Amino acid sequence: MPKRTSSQALAQLVELIALCPTGVGIDAIQQAVGTEMPRRTLQRRLALLVNAGRIVSRGAGRAVRYHPALQNDEGGLSLHQEPASTYAIVDAYIPTSPEGKEIKAWVRQPRQLRRPVGYKLTFLEQYQPNQSAYLPQTLRDQLHALGRSPAEKTPAGTFARDILNRLLIDLSWASSQLEGNTYSRLDTERLIEFGQAAEGKDALETQMILNHKEAIEYLVRDPDHATLTTDTIIALHAFLSDGLMADPTACGRIRNRAVEIGGSVYLPVALPQRLQELFGIVMQMAAEIHDPFEQAFFLMVHLPYLQPFEDVNKRVSRLAANIPFIRHNLCPLSFIDVPQPSYVDAMIGVYELNRIELLRDVFVWAYERSCQQYVAVQQNLIPPDIFRLRYRQALGEVVTAIVRHDEAASEAAIRARIPAAVTLADRDHFIALALEEFRTLHPGNAIRFGIRPLELAAWRAQSRRRE
Incomplete structure (x- = not known):
């Protein structure tokens, strides 16, 4: 039996x-x-x-x-x-390379099967800025082609400022979701644009979203803030951790006690003096890297691995990774639609195995996805007409005078009223621009020139009689 x-x-x-x-x-x-x-x-x-x-x-x-x-x-x-x-x-999981699948299989083992490990300095020492590369050159070339923006040759930070409203919502929402935040994108939009907190949500979730908004604005609104220095990273932590730390004095400060990583057997550096020293080395190495994509990925690997703060380290690394993109006017990395399991597994792979392949899979997939999100935004960003800006006042004077004097919108009439401020070399271009303005003039946009709808209607009636 x-x-x-x-x-x-x-x-x-x-x-x-x-x-x-x-x-x-x-x-x-x-x-x-x-x-x-x-x-x-x-x-x-x-x-x-x-x-x-x-x-x-x-x-x-x-x-x-x-x-x-x-x-x-x-x-x-x-x-x-x-x-x-x-x-x-x-x-839900991103497409994964064979190496990434190996890491995934390892980290999916029961925790008790994984041997506890500490911080390994060799992992950092093996990396030589501009000699080592976590991202192969061919991959970096592809990412550069994907991330190119219309503001490529403008001052640093121009593109990020151009799409700031969209970036605030996307990055605040997606980065918070990776931390388990349950705000929807629509809830996030209402909170950021109108200050309306979502009903039924924990106050800490609302605080997390607002902290992201403040940190992103800090980087984007002033280009001098988008630099890879220890002060910048500490400032990001201060913004992102505001109101979320058990010890308020830990906000914006390198930690002075040991921490553990939930779900992992990794034990970060505990000695405060050693931690401060390594933090400086990591930031110095990051600043030396020339390629913005390699620089961003290095930060995503080594800031969380070091765990310089008591909490909020991954959030800091995700925003810090955007600094090179802001400075080079590249498409930002919003982490939109990144599945949380993929990101968590990838980070545990870095913590416990010092392997970056799965995180690289996540980084590349996330960047491609972010670029797809901003394609429409980029297409709508039409460069300003510098010529029109230069002669905006003169153009308004000509259009208004012709309408109010019931004159025909002809080349001769425009030439007769060209102000002296328009140089001889620019007059033909100015006339073509004025003719285009008359072609597109309607009651809705005539207000730009101070022309009332009744004035425009009377002028049009007179034009039809002349015909």
Whole structure:
């Protein structure tokens, strides 16, 4: 007669699998329970749990993975009747390289299977600015082509200021979502544009969004702030952590105590003096990097890895990564639509393995997605007509005089009224511009010249009689 499987042994397996919401393979489970449980016994127990509906198996053969059973609204188990969107939400993930998949498989193991690790200085020392490269040259060339903006040859920060209203909403929302914030994009837009906090949301979520807004404006409104210095990064932390730190004095200050990383076995540097020294080295190295994309990615890797602040380190790194893009008038990195699991796995890969491939996958996918979002914005950014700006007042005088004197909008009439401020070399261009203004003149835009609708209507009637 076969031995009865104890309910406690089965419950332990259920608890183990519950630690892995995205699934775990039998090999990892075997490592967790130990070799004292024969593999056939483990297989039999897993089959019992699947048949009882306490766990879910997906896949076949050696690829089978075991998942926690989902709870329905009544608290019971629901295995095969989830909404169609459930798997899309759970399994949302960016396209991943083979190296990225290796990292993903590692970090998805139960936490107790991953050996605790500390900060490794060699990871930083191995990088030589402008000699080492996390992003290959071919990839950087592709990103440069994607990120080019209409403001390419204008002063630093021009493009970011041109699209600031859109950037405030996109980056504040997307970066906050990666921290678990539940504000929708529409809620974020209402909060940023009208100051309307969303109903039913935690005050801390509202504060997080507003902190992002303040930090982004700090970088974009004054180009002198968009520099890679320790002062800039500390200022970003002060903005982003305002009202969110358990210890208010930790806001905008390098930490002076040890911290742990939730969900990871990584233990950052604890000694304050060493931390201060390494923070300076990281920022000096970042400032030396010439390529803006390599510079941005270096910050996304090494600021969170160092964990210079008690909290809010990843948020700081995401905004700091935009500094090179602001300075070079490149498309910003908004992190729009980046799935949280992809980003979290990628960061754990950096923390525990010192491997950047999965984070690189996230970075490239996120940048391409951001560029797609801003294509329409870029297309709508028509460069100002410098000639028209120079002669705006003269143009208004000519158009107004012709309308109010009931004259024909002809080349001769315009030439006769050209002000002396228009140089001889510019007069033909000025006449062409004035003729175009008359062609597009209507009651809605005539107000620019101080022409009332009735005046315009009378002039048009007189023009028809002349014809």
